[in-house]
Each structure stands twice: as C-alpha cells, then as structure tokens.
Amino acid sequence: MTKHIDKNTLFNTFGIDCFNSLEEAINKMPPSIVEYHLNNLDTHECEVYFNKRDIEKSVNFGEYSIYLDYSDNIYIEIDIEEDNYTNSFF
Secondary structure, eight states: OEEEEOHHHHHHHHTOSSGGGHHHHHHTSOHHHHHHHHHHHOOOSSOOOOOGGGEEEEEEETTEEEEEETTSOEEEEEOOOOOOOOOOOO
16 A cells, blocks of 8 residues: 655654655664654555656665655555454354
C-alpha cells in the first residue's frame, strides 16, 4: 500500500529540514516512537499509483519505506504481510 504524504508534516514530525536528514533522525529515535509517527503520517484514505522508476532517494524502516521522487513528492509504502495461517473450525 503506497500513499502520498505531506513533506512539511514529515519534516516537522521528525524535526528535520530536508529528506537527507530523515534516516539520521530515525536512527536516533526509539523504534516504537518511529513506528508511532509513521502510523500517524498515514492520514490519506486513498492509495496512489507510484512509479518506482521516479525514486530519487528512499529510507526504509521495518515494514515502512519512504520515497522521495524527482518532483519532490514524498510517498510512504507499508508492506502488509498476509497471515499465512489457516483458521481452525474449532
């Protein structure tokens, strides 16, 4: 699932002024806080099409990937794994 996120919201959330500082800011924070902030960035209801050939830079954190494209748009991709267990009838 890929969604567009507001650049200013991302920068303000992590206290940075450019995308290049994002990975350093994430590495200085506890993982649970980073996940909390990344979950809160996911405010748009609809998914968008994102061409991965347009990626200029990316930052990965667990199941989250944050991309900056050549047009300075920022996207967050959440890798949701399906549960492969079968449910019991009992």
